[in-house]
Amino acid sequence: MNMPDSILEEKTGVVEGQPPWRRFASDFCESRLAVAGLTIFVLIALSAIFAPWITPQDPYDLMQIDILDGRLPPGSVSGEMTYLLGTDDQGRDMLSGIFYGLRTSLSVGAASTLIALFLGGSVGLIAAYFGGRVDTIIMRVADLQLSFPAILIALILVSILGQGVDKIIIALVGVQWAYYARTIRGTALVERRREYIEAATCLALSHRRIVFRHLLPNCTPPLIVVGTVQVAHAIALEATLSFLGIGIPITEPSLGLLIKNGFDYMLSGDYWISFYPGIALLITIVSINLVGDQLRDVLNPRLQR
Amino acid sequence: MLAFTVRRLLQSVIVLFVMSIIVFLGIYAIGNPVDILINPEADIAEQEATIRRLGLDKPVWTQYFTFLTNVLQGDLGTSFVHNEPALLIILERLPATMELAVGAVGLAIIIGIPAGIIAGLYPDSIIGRGIMAGSILGFSLPTFWVGLMLIMLFSVMLGWLPASGRGDTVGFLGVQVSFLTWDGLTHIFLPAFNLALFKMSLVIRLARAGTREVMLQDYIKFARAKGLSNVRVIGVHVLKNILIPVVTVLGLELGSVIAFAVVTETVFAWPGIGKLLIDSIGNLDRPLVVAYLLMTVTMFIIINFVVDILYSLLDPRVRLGDMKA
Numbered sequence: 001m002n003m004p005d006s007i008l009e010e011k012t013g014v015v016e017g018q019p020p021w022r023r024f025a026s027d028f029c030e031s032r033l034a035v036a037g038l039t040i041f042v043l044i045a046l047s048a049i050f051a052p053w054i055t056p057q058d059p060y061d062l063m064q065i066d067i068l069d070g071r072l073p074p075g076s077v078s079g080e081m082t083y084l085l086g087t088d089d090q091g092r093d094m095l096s097g098i099f100y101g102l103r104t105s106l107s108v109g110a111a112s113t114l115i116a117l118f119l120g121g122s123v124g125l126i127a128a129y130f131g132g133r134v135d136t137i138i139m140r141v142a143d144l145q146l147s148f149p150a151i152l153i154a155l156i157l158v159s160i161l162g163q164g165v166d167k168i169i170i171a172l173v174g175v176q177w178a179y180y181a182r183t184i185r186g187t188a189l190v191e192r193r194r195e196y197i198e199a200a201t202c203l204a205l206s207h208r209r210i211v212f213r214h215l216l217p218n219c220t221p222p223l224i225v226v227g228t229v230q231v232a233h234a235i236a237l238e239a240t241l242s243f244l245g246i247g248i249p250i251t252e253p254s255l256g257l258l259i260k261n262g263f264d265y266m267l268s269g270d271y272w273i274s275f276y277p278g279i280a281l282l283i284t285i286v287s288i289n290l291v292g293d294q295l296r297d298v299l300n301p302r303l304q305r
Numbered sequence: 306m307l308a309f310t311v312r313r314l315l316q317s318v319i320v321l322f323v324m325s326i327i328v329f330l331g332i333y334a335i336g337n338p339v340d341i342l343i344n345p346e347a348d349i350a351e352q353e354a355t356i357r358r359l360g361l362d363k364p365v366w367t368q369y370f371t372f373l374t375n376v377l378q379g380d381l382g383t384s385f386v387h388n389e390p391a392l393l394i395i396l397e398r399l400p401a402t403m404e405l406a407v408g409a410v411g412l413a414i415i416i417g418i419p420a421g422i423i424a425g426l427y428p429d430s431i432i433g434r435g436i437m438a439g440s441i442l443g444f445s446l447p448t449f450w451v452g453l454m455l456i457m458l459f460s461v462m463l464g465w466l467p468a469s470g471r472g473d474t475v476g477f478l479g480v481q482v483s484f485l486t487w488d489g490l491t492h493i494f495l496p497a498f499n500l501a502l503f504k505m506s507l508v509i510r511l512a513r514a515g516t517r518e519v520m521l522q523d524y525i526k527f528a529r530a531k532g533l534s535n536v537r538v539i540g541v542h543v544l545k546n547i548l549i550p551v552v553t554v555l556g557l558e559l560g561s562v563i564a565f566a567v568v569t570e571t572v573f574a575w576p577g578i579g580k581l582l583i584d585s586i587g588n589l590d591r592p593l594v595v596a597y598l599l600m601t602v603t604m605f606i607i608i609n610f611v612v613d614i615l616y617s618l619l620d621p622r623v624r625l626g627d628m629k630a
Contacts, residue, residue, distance in 0.1 A: 149561035160331035278450040
């Protein structure tokens with residue numbers, strides 16, 4: 001950060017006057033797959049955010065739903081509506097249902113990841129900076145938790161906490177924090193021994209300033225990578241819990257719940273109620289993973305040309 | 306070695322103790338234990354009698370002590386719904402889950418290792434790339450949705466395999482198993498395959514990486530120079546050397562197969578402990594939920610302990626490193 005420009009240039013081959021984010025963007029765009037993933041993800045996020053304005057029907061508004069339209073196959077026309085992806089058992093348009101479901105799934109995934117990132121990141125940073133007994137205790141707990149599979153931890157938390165959007169977010173945070181704590185601790189332990197931290201200490205800066213202004217910015221790249229991948233995991237885990245009927249309550253259907261609803265009708269051949277929400281879930285997860293993979297390559301200083 | 310084992314055993318006991326406190330506090334302190342331990346359908350006199358009998362009017366640490374004593378004596382409470390000891394119900398359902406888990410790991414090995422070796426031998430061919438793309442899908446597809454699609458394809462559309470249940474079972478060493486009857490085999494295939502997908506992708510990656518590394522070694526060149534057939538070089542020399550990481554990782558993953566069985570069992574209505582857990586959460590049958598959690602956590606701690614000991618036997622650096630720490 002505080003190195004003279006000439007050294008920086010030698011090391012990374014930066015073109016003079018190019019801001020770091022431009023280099024980052026051009027590195028990222030090197031993989032067409034990642035750009036495609038990012039584009040798809042942005043489209044999905046936009047359609048989730050603007051769901052109330054772009055969907056043909058509001059699946060929560062009982063006035064707009066006719067139960068006689070229940071379980072229509074994709075492409076059916078009924079009155080003025082064309083059900084591109086068919087309808088569910090209540091006669092709700094699947095396409096609208098998926099957009100609203102994405103809203104719930106994405107916001108739960110993003111909220112839990114952000115909270116977990118903040119909590120886990122702080123805990124890991126504290127462990128690395130202070131070391132000693134604090135470090136041992138925090139990391140033992142994290143290791144202990146990581147020795148159990150995520151789904152088991154989620155099941156324990158959900159069966160203790162009960163159902164509800166807030167409780168699912170708490171459970172997902174409980175599952176995820178250890179990943180961030182481990183990641184940031186690993187990086188911070190290396191960074192802590194660097195000269196710039198020594199310099200900051202010699203300047204008698206406060207602990208808080210050193211940790212947040214000097215240590216944290218240099219530890220963020222791996223955290224961003226883990227965070228991206230974990231959003232996908234959080235969305236998949238939430239969908240799984242909702243599918244099992246112990247996640248999001250039915251008042252705010254997420255993708256997992258839509259799939260669960262369709263499961264009952266699948267054996268009679270009405271595949272679309274489960275199939276299309278699953279495809280939406282799949283595309284979301286894969287596009288996030290594509291972005292995460294490329295971020296890993298771009299942000300890894302060892303791979304930088 | 307003995308010192309390491311004892312240390313590790315002591316650690317496991319501490320972890321077990323901590324987990325029992327967490328589960329106890331989670332169930333008893335955060336929730337209302339009266340709701341949890343007493344059947345909501347019981348009348349007030351009965352409820353008060355139970356509160357006194359369970360000692361819920363006593364201080365927390367006394368309650369924990371009672372809880373711990375009961376657990377150590379194998380008393381994990383009585384199910385509201387089945388009206389039988391929770392532990393007994395879980396032990397009755399355990400063979401079904403174990404059968405599914407073993408089947409899944411078996412499928413992961415049988416399909417994963419050959420596929421991984423092929424992908425490692427021909428990394429740039431269409432087949433090699435196809436296998437790797439498949440393994441990426443196996444990692445990122447949500448298990449429950451793949452299960453639904455398998456049911457849709459093989460049960461509903463093609464009608465080849467049944468969609469739910471265990472099928473005919475026969476007694477084998479005192480437990481009921483499916484894999485010895487044809488009907489049972491057709492029932493176990495889809496759920497086992499579904500559960501195996503994630504592990505299969507893992508095995509494919511390990512086997513591929515292992516094969517690519519082993520193929521460059523001198524002993525492979527030597528085996529070829531000796532004039533051994535391709536089948537023997539790959540089937541004996543390569544296979545033996547890639548098995549070590551595969552076996553280690555699969556051992557570690559056996560526990561997570563049992564945890565993930567919750568999802569597969571629900572999709573395929575497989576009557577194991579995972580489906581029991583989900584049904585119990587739905588029925589508010591909390592003693593069963595507590596019993597399941599304690600059982601599974603204990604199982605995990607035992608598996609982790611055994612794997613650590615085995616690992617330290619294979620790789621002395623592990624236990625030497627731990628001794629120093």
